[in-house]
Amino acid sequence: MLGVVHKLDVAGQEIRQHLTNVSQRLSLKKEFFPIPDINVLHAAPDSCIYASQSRSHDVADQQIEAALEGYRCKCSFQLVPASFFTKSRINSEKASLHKEDITILSLDDLVYSVREHGDIIPLRSGIFSPANRRIRRAMACVMECLNTKRPVSNHQNRWEDGIDRYHFQKLRKNLTSVTFVSSWGDGMRESMITKGKEEWSGDCHATLHFGPPGLLSTPSDTNEELNWKEEAQRICDQSNLTSLTGRSRGVKFVVFNSNSTEFGHRERGNDDCVVHDDLWITMRNREPVPEVFSVSLVPPVEKLSQVNVKVQYRKSSVAFQHPNAGVMLTSLQWILNTLSQLARDSVSCNSEELSALEKPRLLELYCGCGAHTIPIAKSSILSQIVAVELDERLVTACRNNCILNDCLYEEGKARSETDCYVTKVSVVKEDAAVWAKNTLMSNNKQNTATAQSHSIGEYFTSFDILLVDPPRDGLDKAVCDLALKGRFQHIIYVSCGRSALLRDLDILCIGGFDVAALAVIDLFPGTDAVESLVHLRRRL
Numbered sequence: 001m002l003g004v005v006h007k008l009d010v011a012g013q014e015i016r017q018h019l020t021n022v023s024q025r026l027s028l029k030k031e032f033f034p035i036p037d038i039n040v041l042h043a044a045p046d047s048c049i050y051a052s053q054s055r056s057h058d059v060a061d062q063q064i065e066a067a068l069e070g071y072r073c074k075c076s077f078q079l080v081p082a083s084f085f086t087k088s089r090i091n092s093e094k095a096s097l098h099k100e101d102i103t104i105l106s107l108d109d110l111v112y113s114v115r116e117h118g119d120i121i122p123l124r125s126g127i128f129s130p131a132n133r134r135i136r137r138a139m140a141c142v143m144e145c146l147n148t149k150r151p152v153s154n155h156q157n158r159w160e161d162g163i164d165r166y167h168f169q170k171l172r173k174n175l176t177s178v179t180f181v182s183s184w185g186d187g188m189r190e191s192m193i194t195k196g197k198e199e200w201s202g203d204c205h206a207t208l209h210f211g212p213p214g215l216l217s218t219p220s221d222t223n224e225e226l227n228w229k230e231e232a233q234r235i236c237d238q239s240n241l242t243s244l245t246g247r248s249r250g251v252k253f254v255v256f257n258s259n260s261t262e263f264g265h266r267e268r269g270n271d272d273c274v275v276h277d278d279l280w281i282t283m284r285n286r287e288p289v290p291e292v293f294s295v296s297l298v299p300p301v302e303k304l305s306q307v308n309v310k311v312q313y314r315k316s317s318v319a320f321q322h323p324n325a326g327v328m329l330t331s332l333q334w335i336l337n338t339l340s341q342l343a344r345d346s347v348s349c350n351s352e353e354l355s356a357l358e359k360p361r362l363l364e365l366y367c368g369c370g371a372h373t374i375p376i377a378k379s380s381i382l383s384q385i386v387a388v389e390l391d392e393r394l395v396t397a398c399r400n401n402c403i404l405n406d407c408l409y410e411e412g413k414a415r416s417e418t419d420c421y422v423t424k425v426s427v428v429k430e431d432a433a434v435w436a437k438n439t440l441m442s443n444n445k446q447n448t449a450t451a452q453s454h455s456i457g458e459y460f461t462s463f464d465i466l467l468v469d470p471p472r473d474g475l476d477k478a479v480c481d482l483a484l485k486g487r488f489q490h491i492i493y494v495s496c497g498r499s500a501l502l503r504d505l506d507i508l509c510i511g512g513f514d515v516a517a518l519a520v521i522d523l524f525p526g527t528d529a530v531e532s533l534v535h536l537r538r539r540l
């Protein structure tokens with residue numbers, strides 16, 4: 001396991017070394033290519049993520065809360081009977097139950113387990129420390145429910161033998177694994193605070209997966225369905241889950257917490273459960289271009305010298321969301337400040353106050369649910385954003401988030417006075433590579449008037465800045481082509497895949513961009529995953 005500082009140093013040096021090699025190749029062509037220092041950034045602290053402090057008197061809860069190193073907003077576990085781990089074929093210590101667990105578990109009790117190099121590893125005391133606080137709490141409650149048994153009347157403190165003794169028998173049948181997805185923060189939405197239920201705030205959706213023969217032993221057995229739902233409802237409520245879904249091949253049931261409602265927890269446009277988050281951007285100097293101080297999931301203290309802008313997210317629980325809230329906040333702050341600096345530079349170049357429409361225009365590829373898009377729009381740094389995403393569920397979420405935050409571009413709709421504080425966003429469902437090819441083709445033909453789709457045309461081709469946050473495999477070649485041949489003066493590249501980033505930097509730097517700034521963050525502590533942030537500027 002690598003130490004954080006060492007790991008980030010190694011990652012940064014690897015990128016710098018790579019750029020040095022590229023620079024040497026370019027120097028043969030007498031092109032000047034300075035290499036920037038590496039900025040090692042840290043994930044935002046818990047105070048930016050959790051609004052509530054621990055008020056629990058429960059020792060187990062306090063222990064869970066004390067281990068605040070957790071960060072993951074999505075975790076999946078196999079649910080394996082304890083008896084599996086007592087079999088003689090288990091030879092490694094890691095793949096055995098911890099001795100404290102052996103003393104308290106019955107053979108049929110379920111154990112959270114993870115797969116590691118082909119082995120099934122039980123979680124000690126059922127705790128997965130990388131999970132965030134919301135998920136760790138839910139995990140403990142769900143497991144307590146699943147393993148609760150009925151006492152036998154004639155042996156007060158002993159359990160009956162056999163599967164039948166468990167409270168949640170219907171739900172345990174064929175159960176193989178579970179996935180938890182939570183909000184980035186603990187939410188603390190106002191309605192919940194007024195009800196005095198801190199522990200309910202922040203969404204946590206759980207999905208139980210069932211192996212063959214599935215969730216219902218007889219398909220469309222309404223009685224069995226009712227029994228299942230009744231048990232699921234009790235677990236959902238007792239575990240403070242927002243929703244509990246059961247899934248097996250071709251069958252899906254969802255129950256919502258009795259204290260919340262389905263309303264607001266289903267995505268408009270599809271059937272997915274929704275994860276809510278609120279985020280605040282703190283800025284100063286709103287005119288002509290704001291400077292960003294911080295981003296936080298906790299409401300900031302109001303100060304006269306600052307402007308606080310609130311962003312609301314509704315994210316699909318089954319599609320991509322950044323898995324580490326602290327890293328997401330730090331990256332977002334870096335992106336906002338970099339964009340703000342670029343916009344301010346362009347103001348000083350023009351030495352006049354910029355009107356909204358003269359601010360830089362941004363093309364964002366791989367926008368997801370709008371995690372970056374919406375804060376950029378709401379901080380009014382730019383004049384226009386076009387955001388492209390392939391996954392239908394995320395396109396829907398991004399559009400809905402634009403509507404929720406009043407920043408969706410609507411063709412033919414005149415800008416209102418308040419619009420000068422919000423950049424309008426067009427959300428397009430398209431493969432980034434196809435988008436890039438079409439745009440280049442349309443440019444080559446120089447015939448934008450004959451453009452056949454919304455994705456082509458002069459309106460979409462004259463962007464100043466390109467923001468990309470691709471999957472680990474990096475950019476498609478067509479996207480690199482567009483980056484080089486388009487009119488972009490700047491590229492902001494957010495990367496979670498280092499080797500693909502190095503490959504793409506090769507192409508972009510050789511093709512005419514310098515690296516102006518470089519930052520790295522520990523993406524998943526305890527692994528070698530790093531999030532890299534790169535600002536490329538077109539060489540003069």
Ligand SMILES: C[S@@+](CC[C@H](N)C(=O)[O-])C[C@H]1O[C@@H](n2cnc3c(N)ncnc32)[C@H](O)[C@@H]1O
Nearest residue numbers: 320366367368371389390391431432469470471
């Ligand atoms: C690393 S995620 C970043 C998402 C977003 N920026 C965020 O922070 O939530 C990469 C995104 O690219 C999308 N994606 C993957 N392949 C794509 C493609 N060929 N064209 C467009 N989007 C794609 C994925 O669906 C995912 O939302």
